[in-house]
Amino acid sequence: MTTPFKTIAGLGTRVREGVSGLGAFMRLAGAILVRSGGAIRRPRLVSQQVHFIGNHSLLIIAVSGLFVGFVLGLQGYYTLSRYGSEEALGLLVALSLTRELGPVVTALLFAGRAGTSLTAEIGLMKAGEQLAAMEVMAVDPIRRVLVPRFWGGVIAMPVLAAVFSMVGVIGGWVVGVLLIGIDPGAFWSQMQEGVDVINDILNGFIKSVVFGIAVTLVALHAGWTARATPEGVSRATTRTVVHSSLLVLGLDFVMTALMFGN
Amino acid sequence: MTTAPPHDTILQFTDVALGYGDFTVLAGISIEARKGQVVALMGGSGSGKTTLLRAATAQIVAQRGRVTVFDQDIARLSGEALRQVRQRMGVLFQQGALFTDLNVFENVAFPLREHTRISESQVHERVLEKLDAVGLKAAAHLRISEISGGMARRVALARAIVLEPELILYDEPFAGLDPISLGITARLIRDLTDKLGCASVLITHDVIESFAIADQVYMVGQGKLIAQGSPSELSTSQDAYVRQFLDGEPDGPIAFHYPVSPAYTRWLEQRTGKRP
Numbered sequence: 322m323t324t325p326f327k328t329i330a331g332l333g334t335r336v337r338e339g340v341s342g343l344g345a346f347m348r349l350a351g352a353i354l355v356r357s358g359g360a361i362r363r364p365r366l367v368s369q370q371v372h373f374i375g376n377h378s379l380l381i382i383a384v385s386g387l388f389v390g391f392v393l394g395l396q397g398y399y400t401l402s403r404y405g406s407e408e409a410l411g412l413l414v415a416l417s418l419t420r421e422l423g424p425v426v427t428a429l430l431f432a433g434r435a436g437t438s439l440t441a442e443i444g445l446m447k448a449g450e451q452l453a454a455m456e457v458m459a460v461d462p463i464r465r466v467l468v469p470r471f472w473g474g475v476i477a478m479p480v481l482a483a484v485f486s487m488v489g490v491i492g493g494w495v496v497g498v499l500l501i502g503i504d505p506g507a508f509w510s511q512m513q514e515g516v517d518v519i520n521d522i523l524n525g526f527i528k529s530v531v532f533g534i535a536v537t538l539v540a541l542h543a544g545w546t547a548r549a550t551p552e553g554v555s556r557a558t559t560r561t562v563v564h565s566s567l568l569v570l571g572l573d574f575v576m577t578a579l580m581f582g583n
Numbered sequence: 584m585t586t587a588p589p590h591d592t593i594l595q596f597t598d599v600a601l602g603y604g605d606f607t608v609l610a611g612i613s614i615e616a617r618k619g620q621v622v623a624l625m626g627g628s629g630s631g632k633t634t635l636l637r638a639a640t641a642q643i644v645a646q647r648g649r650v651t652v653f654d655q656d657i658a659r660l661s662g663e664a665l666r667q668v669r670q671r672m673g674v675l676f677q678q679g680a681l682f683t684d685l686n687v688f689e690n691v692a693f694p695l696r697e698h699t700r701i702s703e704s705q706v707h708e709r710v711l712e713k714l715d716a717v718g719l720k721a722a723a724h725l726r727i728s729e730i731s732g733g734m735a736r737r738v739a740l741a742r743a744i745v746l747e748p749e750l751i752l753y754d755e756p757f758a759g760l761d762p763i764s765l766g767i768t769a770r771l772i773r774d775l776t777d778k779l780g781c782a783s784v785l786i787t788h789d790v791i792e793s794f795a796i797a798d799q800v801y802m803v804g805q806g807k808l809i810a811q812g813s814p815s816e817l818s819t820s821q822d823a824y825v826r827q828f829l830d831g832e833p834d835g836p837i838a839f840h841y842p843v844s845p846a847y848t849r850w851l852e853q854r855t856g857k858r859p
Contacts, residue, residue: 442684445683446682446683449678449680449683450676450677450678450680451680451681451682451683453642453676453680454674454676454680454682456642456669457640457642457669457672457674458669458670458674458693458694458697459665459666459667459669459670459697459698460693460694460697460698465697
């Protein structure tokens with residue numbers, strides 16, 4: 322008799338926890354945005370984070386971009402050559418990267434590389450009483466720790482996505498032009514002709530900024546709410562990867578529908 | 584009837600009860616620290632000493648009673664007013680709580696950079712002066728991961744005093760220090776208090792060093808204030824609690840064993856399937 326009630330009660334608890342978790346997330350996001358004025362007054366704190374978050378992710382982003390470009394070159398050539406349109410390979414590679422793969426794959430890698438390190442750093446600061454110490458020293462930890470990291474992530478993410486797309490195009494060129502032997506003039510001119518600054522590059526840029534905001538907020542929230550134990554920090558870093566990856570893919574679908582759907 | 588605190592009282596607890604949630608750790612606590620005084624709060628592990636410090640810094644709110652810092656009821660302060668009060672305090676945390684992304688110099692410089700607008704050369708001078716006082720001037724360039732636990736506590740001490748606050752709270756300042764550093768640190772706390780005219784509150788269970796520098800000692804245990812007085816008064820006290828703590832006797836009113844609770848009994852029943 323009690324089992325259906327227990328199931329409903331369990332479901333209710335999960336929904337309530339989910340809503341309350343979302344509320345806490347939005348409250349923290351709001352607090353970060355409201356306190357962002359300090360970041361403008363102390364740009365050095367943000368630039369340090371751009372360096373820390375961006376520079377350390379650069380290698381993995383560039384290498385991944387190169388391989389994605391290689392694969393796009395191979396697969397694109399295979400499909401296009403069936404219709405005798407090999408010279409459109411440059412366009413295919415560039416559009417795939419700027420519209421979708423650049424922002425999305427960069428955001429997924431960014432979540433794994435920079436997001437986890439942000440979560441672990443904040444979680445360990447909490448475990449080591451560093452955040453409490455800051456508060457007692459009359460320094461707001463949201464303003465001093467979270468805000469610079471948030472803006473660091475938001476600035477670094479589009480730059481990394483641009484690097485990814487750029488290196489990816491070079492990868493496609495290496496495979497298509499150097500290895501397969503497509504006419505380089507056709508490769509570049511088709512790309513120049515077909516890629517639109519507003520529709521493709523700007524929309525890709527907007528996506529990468531939105532992903533940067535989403536991943537960085539998820540990572541900071543996970544660290545901020547982590548239990549102050551080694552196990553708590555490890556769970557929080559896992560949560561960062563799972564939640565931010567799903568969020569990126571979901572947001573990508575919505576934004577693609579809005580930007581490119583009729 | 585409540586009596587107004589003397590004007591040189593910096594920290595005062597009046598019949599305070601402290602705890603977490605419904606659980607009360609300490610009750611009926613009345614203590615005060617005045618300008619130029621070193622006050623030692625003593626008690627065994629888990630007696631609630633750190634909880635007292637958390638109440639003084641408004642990290643937790645008293646369940647009952649009143650905590651006043653600089654004549655202001657700390658429970659009523661929030662936002663800017665609380666920040667201003669906290670700027671006048673220095674706190675040495677039990678684990679140091681140094682910022683691991685900054686080096687030794689930057690950790691000590693942190694309060695100066697956040698709360699003052701002094702020039703870089705003045706920051707340099709003041710930070711090295713404080714590091715020199717704790718014997719770590721030449722460690723200024725090291726990362727936090729490169730220094731030992733005892734050194735970390737001395738850096739944390741330098742950070743706590745760099746703004747020359749009016750109230751300094753030390754949570755276990757002597758833990759993990761070698762005998763030489765211990766003696767020097769105790770002397771430093773006394774000298775700072777005399778020089779700055781601040782109030783220093785020490786949370787400790789180190790009897791010898793704290794009795795050597797304290798003006799007033801409060802002993803807590805078993806959820807209440809057990810004894811208070813000057814070190815000489817307590818040294819000659821015949822109170823069983825005081826004697827057991829000071830002499831480190833295994834037997835006496837202070838139990839070595841953690842008390843059996845209903846939660847433990849339930850846990851043991853579940854584990855063994857029978858009552859203990």
